[in-house]
Amino acid sequence: MTGLIACLVLPVAATLGAGIWLELKPRRLSAAWLKGGLLANVALFGLGLATVMLVGVQDVLAAEPAAAAAGGITLGQGLALLGIGLPTGLAAIAAALALGPIGSAALAVIAEKPEMFGRTLVYMGLAEGIAIYGLVMSILLLGKL
Template structure:
């Protein structure tokens, strides 16, 4: 397992070094070595990540069942908690996507008409409400388990 973590680290370090070389010498980025290096390092990282996930899943499945009184979380409970967190994650991403253009448009409008500041705040609040709805859903779902 430590070998796979080392391989993943090596892949990331290779990507960082290639990026630094690209920034230091942008005229030479058209060389033939650059694209295969990036692809090779990404492939190395992804394969090591997949192997690490596979080995970790095998270890979890092979582990003996632990008594519930020990405070351990079962696989089902862990998956339920991840499922409860998904609405918050997706709604937060959606709110971020919504707030970006609305905020930019609000600033553009405020440059021309500063008197409509209150309306732009309402629009931004509606966009942020998406994240609040996801948080409320997660809290309600968390109450069910």
């Protein structure tokens, strides 16, 4: 299992290391080189994640009776908790994608017409409501567990 975790950590550490190295010693790199490095990191991370999913599930299923005897969380309860967290996470990502263009446009409008501040605040609140809906769904689902 340690090797599988290393397969997941290695691409992330390589990406961080490359970012720090390029920040300290900047030089011009071609877009193709950067694209290739990014694709290689994503492929390695995906391969490690798939390996953990395929091999790690076997370990979890083998250890389920021991966890049930100890009174811990079962596999089904763990998956249910992950499923409950998904609406909040996905709604937060959607709200961030919505707030980016709205926020930049709001700043541009406020720079030209400061009296439009209240109206732009309403638009940003509507976009932020997406995250609130996801949080409410997670709370409702958690009550059903």
